[in-house]
Amino acid sequence: MGGSISFLITMLLTFLTTVPLLATISHAAVIPRLQHELRALPFNTSLDHSHNLRCTVHSELPVGAILNQCTVPGTVALTFDDGPYIYTPEILDTLSAHDALATFFFNGINRGSINGFPEVVRRVFSEGHQLGSHSSVCPFPNQTKTQLTLHLETNRYNHLSLPSLSYSAIIDQMTTLENTYMNLLGFYPTFMRFPYLQTSPESLSAMAELGYTIIGASVDTKDYENDDPGISWRSFEKFKAELAAGGTIVLAHDTHQTTVQVLVENMLEEIEKRGLKSMFFLVVWFGGVWVAFG
Numbered sequence: 001m002g003g004s005i006s007f008l009i010t011m012l013l014t015f016l017t018t019v020p021l022l023a024t025i026s027h028a029a030v031i032p033r034l035q036h037e038l039r040a041l042p043f044n045t046s047l048d049h050s051h052n053l054r055c056t057v058h059s060e061l062p063v064g065a066i067l068n069q070c071t072v073p074g075t076v077a078l079t080f081d082d083g084p085y086i087y088t089p090e091i092l093d094t095l096s097a098h099d100a101l102a103t104f105f106f107n108g109i110n111r112g113s114i115n116g117f118p119e120v121v122r123r124v125f126s127e128g129h130q131l132g133s134h135s136s137v138c139p140f141p142n143q144t145k146t147q148l149t150l151h152l153e154t155n156r157y158n159h160l161s162l163p164s165l166s167y168s169a170i171i172d173q174m175t176t177l178e179n180t181y182m183n184l185l186g187f188y189p190t191f192m193r194f195p196y197l198q199t200s201p202e203s204l205s206a207m208a209e210l211g212y213t214i215i216g217a218s219v220d221t222k223d224y225e226n227d228d229p230g231i232s233w234r235s236f237e238k239f240k241a242e243l244a245a246g247g248t249i250v251l252a253h254d255t256h257q258t259t260v261q262v263l264v265e266n267m268l269e270e271i272e273k274r275g276l277k278s279m280f281f282l283v284v285w286f287g288g289v290w291v292a293f294g
Contacts, residue, residue: 063190064208066199068216070248075279076271078102078264079215080254081134081193082110084117084124087260092120092127094260098268100278103215104254105134105193108177111255118184125185132191132215133181135162135173163200170206191215197251218247221267223259232258236266243270 070077080091083106095102104124106114114121124131162170174192181188192212194203199214207214219242221235239250250267252259271278 063211063213064204066204066214066216068218068249069246070279072279074276075248076219076243076276077215077249078252078267078271078278079105079132079193079217079250080252081105082107083112083254084114084120085110085112085255087257088112088117088120088254089123090260091254091264092123092129094264094268095129095278096127098272098278100268100271101129102278103130103132103191105132105191105215107134108180114177114180114184121184130191131181131189132193133174133177133189133212134193135160135177135195161196161198162194162203162206163198165203167202167206170203171210174206174210174212193217215249217249217251219243219250221250221252221259221263223252223256223263227256227258229258229262232262235259235263236270239263239267240270243274 078095078100080088080102083104088104091102106121108114121131162173165173178188190212191214192207193215197216197220204214219239221239223232223235226232226235235252243250252263252267254260268278
């Protein structure tokens with residue numbers, strides 16, 4: 001097993017010798033085999049950070065750092081927050097039809113839940129897409145502090161702005177979701193996106209402690225503001241404008257019907273029209289390679 005992993009890492013390093021320090025490339029050929037090898041690795045069901053699913057060479061990894069751009073020309077990263085939900089399978093169908101890859105930053109509980117859609121989470125993984133963490137239930141409007149406290153104690157997931165929480169609560173948010181991933185898949189991803197893209201020095205420090213690389217966004221579709229077929233064009237126009245301005249990491253949501261049934265198809269057609277390719281995250285950091293995936 002160790003020899004196979006070393007061989008794959010050597011292949012990646014050889015292929016990437018001319019790539020900039022931080023890159024996003026397709027994993028169409030390499031990652032499925034790497035997934036196959038890593039699936040067989042023994043992982044405890046209880047959380048143990050030493051068993052983080054990660055291949056590393058040297059230790060110079062961008063943990064606690066925010067990545068907002070792909071640096072390989074001709075690549076773009078489609079990312080979806082807040083799932084899994086009833087619409088996620090339709091996105092997967094559309095991505096497959098376009099031979100495109102994406103990253104899904106799932107919550108423990110939101111409109112749906114990981115435990116409520118385990119087959120969707122497994123499908124995302126089996127079809128070669130990337131899984132990430134998005135902390136974990138959106139607070140309901142007009143909750144009193146007591147109601148919110150009870151809600152958090154009951155669910156342990158919240159999709160709250162992480163900077164609004166204590167350090168220990170931030171850690172709990174992430175490790176609770178890690179345990180959920182571990183119980184479902186046998187590992188947890190080490191890419192994450194902050195809810196609302198809101199960060200603070202303390203929350204970034206917590207992510208560094210846990211070994212997360214943070215994905216931001218340079219193309220924010222604001223699709224949740226335009227979740228109606230009659231106005232979804234606004235999100236599409238914003239997507240095109242920010243793509244033309246050099247944006248490469250696209251933020252959308254798989255929990256909105258109009259996004260799934262209208263916007264995603266339009267974005268993929270535009271990506272293809274511009275000669276771009278929707279890729280999978282692979283982080284290259286000087287002498288090391290870090291592969292983190294679902």
